[in-house]
Amino acid sequence: xxxxxxxxxxxxxxxxxxxxxxxxxxxxxxxxxxxxxxxxxxxxxxxxxxxxxxxxxxxxxxxxxxxxxxxxxxxxxxxxxxxxxxxxxxxxxxxxxxxxxxxxxxxxxxxxxxx
Amino acid sequence: xxxxxxxxxxxxxxxxxxxxxxxxxxxxxxxxxxxxxxxxxxxxxxxxxxxxxxxxxxxxxxxxxxxxxxxxxxxxxxxxxxxxxxxxxxxxxxxxxxxxxxxxxxxxxxx
Numbered sequence: 149x150x151x152x153x154x155x156x157x158x159x160x161x162x163x164x165x166x167x168x169x170x171x172x173x174x175x176x177x178x179x180x181x182x183x184x185x186x187x188x189x190x191x192x193x194x195x196x197x198x199x200x201x202x203x204x205x206x207x208x209x210x211x212x213x214x215x216x217x218x219x220x221x222x223x224x225x226x227x228x229x230x231x232x233x234x235x236x237x238x239x240x241x242x243x244x245x246x247x248x249x250x251x252x253x254x255x256x257x258x259x260x261x262x263x
Numbered sequence: 264x265x266x267x268x269x270x271x272x273x274x275x276x277x278x279x280x281x282x283x284x285x286x287x288x289x290x291x292x293x294x295x296x297x298x299x300x301x302x303x304x305x306x307x308x309x310x311x312x313x314x315x316x317x318x319x320x321x322x323x324x325x326x327x328x329x330x331x332x333x334x335x336x337x338x339x340x341x342x343x344x345x346x347x348x349x350x351x352x353x354x355x356x357x358x359x360x361x362x363x364x365x366x367x368x369x370x371x372x373x374x
Contacts, residue, residue: 154306182361191352191364192307241306245360249314252297252362254306 150176150246154255161232162263169227169258171242177222178244182252183215186239198225232262265290265357269365277373282343284368286353287335295356296336298327300349301367307352311338343372 151174161167171181179200184192196217197205204217214236216228225244229236241257266289276282288296294315299307313320313327313336320327324343329336340347350369354362 152306180360191366192362194361194363197361239304243362250295250360251309251312253309254299257304257306259304 150174150244150251150253152242152244152253152255154242154258156258157256158259158261160261160263163233164231167229167232167260169229169240169242169260171225171227171244171255173223173244173246173253176244176246178225178246179222180245181219181225182243182245183217183225183227184241184243186241186257188239192241195227229260232260234262236260237262265293265355265363267353267355267363267365269353269368271368272366273369273371275371275373276343278343278345280343282338282340282347282370282372284338284351284353284370285335286337286355286365287333288355288363289334290355290357291331291334292358293355296327296329297354297356297362298325298338299352299354301352302349310351340370343370345372345374348372 153172181198183195186192195210198217198219200219206212219225242255243252269286297312300310301307313329324341326339350367352367353365
């Protein structure tokens, strides 16, 4: 299957700092990427849909000013958690939509721990 | 919006037995149903998918069936092995082309 690379895999930061997570589609162009959040032993919750060259669409309850999404190219989307707090600690996963036939592939996830 | 229900939440089978996980969805417009396997600390891995124009798809020990009328689809794993132990998620593609996931099934295959 297609490869989606996500970095970093793990990050520990102090409360109040910002953290950037990168998501790259390595062998295909992805006009649309998605960002999910996952709490321990729970399912994936869609946070936002990122379209190349346009503003991201956020799900209800997700603060767009806190979770900044940039999709500047067909192979790269970034999620920046601004002014992180302990409650932002979670597993963040990106996914990218490949071309025909359309499939969605996931990155390996980023475990964020805010101290 | 789309609502995906998944059962069971946990499943324990002996090595060599079959495992079946079932999901239902609510949006009749959904037309793509992938299954993902997630190991601890990793992202979900696509293992098989099915589109609404077919009723069954098989890939070696894994098969998926879809009943559009009843709006349910199932994952079947035959001849299970310990390395099949993981959390499995079903999903349905919504009208916004994002996936709605079931709550997951923790599968344990004991030797």
